[in-house]
Amino acid sequence: MRTERLTDALSYEEHPLYERIISDILDQGYSICDSFFEEPTVNSLREDIKTLYRHSELKKAGIGNKLNESVEKSIRGDYIQWIDEQKANAVEKGFFDKINAFKNYLNKTCFMGLLHQEFHYAVYPKGTFYKKHIDTFQNDDRRKLSLVCYLNDDSWKTSNGGELVLYPEGLPEVVVHPLPGRVVIFESQRLEHEVKEVIQDKRLSITGWLKTR
Numbered sequence: 001m002r003t004e005r006l007t008d009a010l011s012y013e014e015h016p017l018y019e020r021i022i023s024d025i026l027d028q029g030y031s032i033c034d035s036f037f038e039e040p041t042v043n044s045l046r047e048d049i050k051t052l053y054r055h056s057e058l059k060k061a062g063i064g065n066k067l068n069e070s071v072e073k074s075i076r077g078d079y080i081q082w083i084d085e086q087k088a089n090a091v092e093k094g095f096f097d098k099i100n101a102f103k104n105y106l107n108k109t110c111f112m113g114l115l116h117q118e119f120h121y122a123v124y125p126k127g128t129f130y131k132k133h134i135d136t137f138q139n140d141d142r143r144k145l146s147l148v149c150y151l152n153d154d155s156w157k158t159s160n161g162g163e164l165v166l167y168p169e170g171l172p173e174v175v176v177h178p179l180p181g182r183v184v185i186f187e188s189q190r191l192e193h194e195v196k197e198v199i200q201d202k203r204l205s206i207t208g209w210l211k212t213r
């Protein structure tokens, strides 16, 4: 029967964490989650980003996309390295497996039509920040969801600064400390946000976007 086949195609096992994230995003435009990735994954990603930074592999981030990119230190001061999923190492593969599982879940349950993702490592040295912005470009609106995972270690102090501040429409602003393994997911096209200045230490993260075609 036609309807049975449709139900088969749409069948999935309910994932309580993903369900919580989805309802958070529907209710408030963002979700904060401290258990999205396993701790060993976060620890290994932290080792990766530290090695890249030590070897000066990260580059000053620009604003705008590839067609109109410019480096504006007065707007953002982080250093980034894009991750090529085809060349991902074992840890990055594990990371992308989770991202793909989440993306497939969103497509099955919310018909979001997410096809691609792009992720980069980011280091914000002391004194850097990213002024209030949204994550879509004037000439490209394919980014639907932004996902940031903080790679700082347990020694990160809230007095280090580098808070992510979210400005949900019609709701009070939300201050998020970049604690180890914490994941923040939000609507790329709607939610204004900023990264406050880092006062002490280096702020480490992996940031990316789930995109439609």
Ligand SMILES: O=C(O)CCC(=O)C(=O)O
Binding pocket: 122, 130, 135, 148, 163, 164, 193, 194, 195, 205, 207
């Ligand atoms: O690192 C964060 O908390 C957010 C980064 C961000 O807003 C961006 O890269 O667009």
Ligand SMILES: [Fe+2]
Binding pocket: 133, 134, 135, 193
């Ligand atoms: Fe952003």
